[in-house]
Amino acid sequence: MDRSVSIPTLLEIAPGAVDELGALLGGVAVDLERPLVGTGGEQTAGVAERASAQLPGATLLTGLVGDRAGVEALVGEIRAREATVCLAVGGGRVIDTVKHASAQTGVPFVSVPTALSHDGICSPIASLVGAEGRRESLAAVMPAAVVVDLDVVRAGPARATRAGAGDLLSNLTALQDWRLAAARGRDAFDGYSALIAEASAHAFLYLAGAAEELSLETLARGLVLSGLAMATAGTSRPCSGAEHLISHSLDALLREDARLHGEQVALGTLVAAEAHGGVPAELRAAYDSLGLPRRAADLGLDPAVVVEAVLGAPATRPERYTILDELDLSRDAVKALVARALDD
Numbered sequence: 001m002d003r004s005v006s007i008p009t010l011l012e013i014a015p016g017a018v019d020e021l022g023a024l025l026g027g028v029a030v031d032l033e034r035p036l037v038g039t040g041g042e043q044t045a046g047v048a049e050r051a052s053a054q055l056p057g058a059t060l061l062t063g064l065v066g067d068r069a070g071v072e073a074l075v076g077e078i079r080a081r082e083a084t085v086c087l088a089v090g091g092g093r094v095i096d097t098v099k100h101a102s103a104q105t106g107v108p109f110v111s112v113p114t115a116l117s118h119d120g121i122c123s124p125i126a127s128l129v130g131a132e133g134r135r136e137s138l139a140a141v142m143p144a145a146v147v148v149d150l151d152v153v154r155a156g157p158a159r160a161t162r163a164g165a166g167d168l169l170s171n172l173t174a175l176q177d178w179r180l181a182a183a184r185g186r187d188a189f190d191g192y193s194a195l196i197a198e199a200s201a202h203a204f205l206y207l208a209g210a211a212e213e214l215s216l217e218t219l220a221r222g223l224v225l226s227g228l229a230m231a232t233a234g235t236s237r238p239c240s241g242a243e244h245l246i247s248h249s250l251d252a253l254l255r256e257d258a259r260l261h262g263e264q265v266a267l268g269t270l271v272a273a274e275a276h277g278g279v280p281a282e283l284r285a286a287y288d289s290l291g292l293p294r295r296a297a298d299l300g301l302d303p304a305v306v307v308e309a310v311l312g313a314p315a316t317r318p319e320r321y322t323i324l325d326e327l328d329l330s331r332d333a334v335k336a337l338v339a340r341a342l343d344d
């Protein structure tokens with residue numbers, strides 16, 4: 001049996017793409033009659049205004065923060081204004097809010113990330129903060145179009161780009177976990193989705209330290225492909241293993257002090273790789289050239305917090321079998337593992 005996967009009708013990754021948005025979207029089957037453009041705070045509002053200027057009659061909504069309440073409010077706006085297409089111009093929170101609201105209303109969604117901070121820029125999964133302050137992953141729809149303006153993401157915070165690099169490289173340990181789970185009969189493995197996730201991470205791994213422009217474009221492509229891997233798999237499995245559980249656990253421990261998703265995942269990847277038999281030299285080298293954290297202290301964290309996070313990680317998603325399910329999770333053993341994985 002074959003399978004169908006929704007993929008965007010338009011993918012543009014180029015410098016200056018935001019100022020070509022009207023022409024780009026005009027060439028695809030998206031109804032531009034009443035566009036609604038959602039964005040976050042001041043950092044992205046300027047880009048959102050440029051995007052709106054490309055779309056006659058567009059309504060601009062600011063202040064999307066990525067919680068369930070924001071989604072409900074946006075669903076109301078989409079219905080009241082009878083929006084024909086929703087654009088998300090911003091970081092992960094804005095994209096996830098618009099993505100989920102679009103899924104609820106059936107209105108096509110266009111992803112215009114202003115930062116390459118995680119692999120949700122082109123995925124069918126939205127991560128939102130629920131009523132109790134916990135992050136939850138929700139099913140959403142693939143964007144109808146993805147437009148990455150390389151000038152915009154280059155001008156954004158370097159920290160966000162590093163986080164995206166961490167999220168992309170985490171595919172490597174996520175895939176080790178997926179293969180392990182399949183070998184233990186705890187999950188079904190899908191080689192095609194794994195291939196996409198692995199190839200995108202590898203391409204980036206071996207380009208780390210290349211010229212910035214090339215590296216940025218490869219990162220954007222890799223994150224888009226990671227989204228495709230999750231869409232073909234029908235689960236986040238190809239891009240989310242023990243390192244993500246460690247990050248979820250850090251979210252629960254640190255609450256509003258949590259670091260960026262991809263930063264935490266980057267630390268988790270080192271711990272997961274160590275648990276799988278050792279951190280490969282090329283991964284350490286990529287971390288160094290990309291400026292990714294190799295110590296808890298690089299994120300301003302105490303290694304004891306990382307130990308705590310590893311101890312709590314399996315409970316954040318008990319059904320996801322990973323290397324953590326095969327470890328001695330006594331405090332002393334986890335302490336030793338974290339000490340081997342990180343350079344604190």
Ligand SMILES: [Zn+2]
Nearest residue numbers: 118119167265
């Ligand atoms: Zn992630």
